[in-house]
């Protein structure tokens with residue numbers, strides 16, 4: 001990999017595990033393809049054919065896909081070299097079942113929030129359309145991917161406080177309908193305060209989420225304390 005993202009990657013320990021380094025031999029497509037219902041529809045339909053409804057599969061797909069799609073812009077911000085999230089500047093590497101496994105931005109960005117807004121405003125309605133669902137829950141998933149991504153980058157860079165401090169201003173700069181991005185600190189460990197439900201527990205064999213926003217607050221607090229104790 002060359003270009004501005006290579007310089008960002010070089011500053012992030014473990015970047016390959018964060019969707020920032022394309023695996024060899026995997027197909028790469030323009031990010032705009034993810035906003036094309038003619039491509040996305042069959043991807044979601046193939047997943048739904050294994051059981052469960054399209055809304056669940058589209059939501060779970062977007063939960064993973066958005067984490068990868070946002071990886072370059074978040075990584076660039078984390079190391080002070082902003083990268084563009086515009087679909088025209090971004091290439092996505094696909095794994096099995098049309099799931100993005102890495103994304104590469106070919107351009108730096110003077111206004112990364114504007115590029116991220118352009119990206120989300122293209123992909124989110126397409127996902128909603130092929131699944132026959134509202135866009136709002138998918139925007140909430142994007143917010144959680146934004147917060148999770150910066151939290152992971154903060155841990156990788158050894159400065160969780162500084163990197164996660166970027167989340168709220170970035171979400172605010174993207175603007176509605178992207179919800180505010182928030183964290184909760186439990187026993188000195190930072191977690192994303194989820195805005196979304198990923199519906200993963202509706203999949204056959206799907207588990208439940210540690211920080212599920214639908215849990216009673218006291219139950220969630222106990223589970224986060226356990227997770228904080230485990231480090």
Ligand code: SF4
Pocket residue numbers: 196197198199200201202207208209210211212213214215
């Ligand atoms: S555990 Fe909570 S967040 Fe996770 S899929 Fe179920 S309801 Fe949604």
